[in-house]
Amino acid sequence: MIPGRIRIRTCLSAAALLAAALVAPLLATPAASAATVTPPPAHAGFDYQIGGAYAPPAGVTVVSRDRTASPAAGLYNICYVNAFQVQPGEEGTWDSDLLLRDAAGNVVIDEGWGEALLDLRTDAKRRRIAAKVNGWIDGCRSKGFQAVEPDNYDSYSRSKKLLTAANAQAYIKLLSAHAHGEGLAIAQKNTVELAGSRVANGLDFAVAEECGYYRECGDYTAAFGDNVIVIEYNATGLSRACSGWGTTLSIVRRDVDVSPIGSGGYVRRTC
Template identity: 65%
Template sequence: MRLLALSAVVLALTSCAAPPATAGPAVVLPPAHAGFDYQIGGPYPPAADVAVVTRDHGVAPAPGRYNICYVNAFQVQPGAEAEWDADLLLRDADGEVVYDGDWGEALLDLRTADKRARIADRVGGWIDGCAAKGYQAVEPDNYDSYTRAPEGLLTPEHAKALHTLLSARAHDKGLAIAQKNTVELAGDREAVGVDFAVAEECGQHEECGDYVAAFGDHVIVIEYTEEGLATACAGWGGRLSVVLRDLDVLPADDPAHVRRTC
């Protein structure tokens, strides 16, 4: 009788227990050393040698390719400041919005957990949209925005904390997620949850080997100069995806469009 009673208690407790946690959808990384095209300046039909394409989150992926979805996650698109809550724009000691001087993009304020959560919720909506459209991965840009903030307003820890939230959101949707540039944080890739790297001008700056040390062959290289392309191809053209693009990443029908590979 005691055994029967004990069995009944165990059964009751088991039936009331929370179900075990389940892992999110499995992610698939872009194929290494594959033909690549960077189309964030406007979509166009990929060349026959292209297996991997990056496009802006506002457009559809390229049919029949592995697609990476671009989102500006740490800065604001030029002219879009009013689309963000005013307190999410980083401000200097005089209360002026801090801008990336090269591209005219306001920096986002990553300094508190609350602000990071709100930024991640908005960018996360774009990530959800990428998954719904059929993308396989996401590329959050301007991870290194802290290097453009004056007076130490932003730190690497702020950037890593936001990226960790974005990585979780992407993985929950079954998307792989890239680390964009920021080679100095490549050693933290596992803690941040990034799966592969997208490195602009690592040939030009002789940094490709540092990315490979952290990510193996899962590095996509974008160069904007002939010199950078030559260096990337000579050192890594047999292992990595390498492409030369024009700086404005223009569509193929624009006279200033450039795309070449090793």
């Protein structure tokens, strides 16, 4: 788990967004029906605890925690899984050929977080990677989580053009089908440019970091309705999110490290 995963944004032209919207209806139908799963309640008290679990503050009914943690009793719990990249120091737990490599044979690293990218370029590799990550999803279900949040859906944007959005979507369909088979809802994490394809990709709700700050919340709600959870990391982002969406979406401001309560860097604010 890497806390406070604020993404470096790639500016998309209006033409690119329009093209994505036009392509979305042409994509395949969802790999699995989400009819039997329940997304988090909209406009709920939310706390983002992927940096360390602690007793949820009063009024919180939805919590996101790392897959290594236990869910909060009596609440709706989302399980955070780093699904598209490798935790620093854990490269040895993956088959070497599943790490994305450039033409020189060097592992491609997300420099912002020191994480190796996973190689999603072929169906065979996607299925091998999904088998491991789906095992983690099974662990989330066994612990009592109701949903899963696969992070780094947008890793293709940091892949030196080796991965594509189509690779990411083909892979996440494997995860969404498995999650739904386990009775878990599954989130789209960030990656606003693919929000219009969320039905085809089998995604039930969105977890959007800094959509207020980057003025993207409306792009998420256009695809997901009110099933959007917003995490902001500064006062400007929180103000914008609350001004536009405070009566409809789950919104929280956390510190970048998503520190546990009681630690020196802990910040939590709501609308």
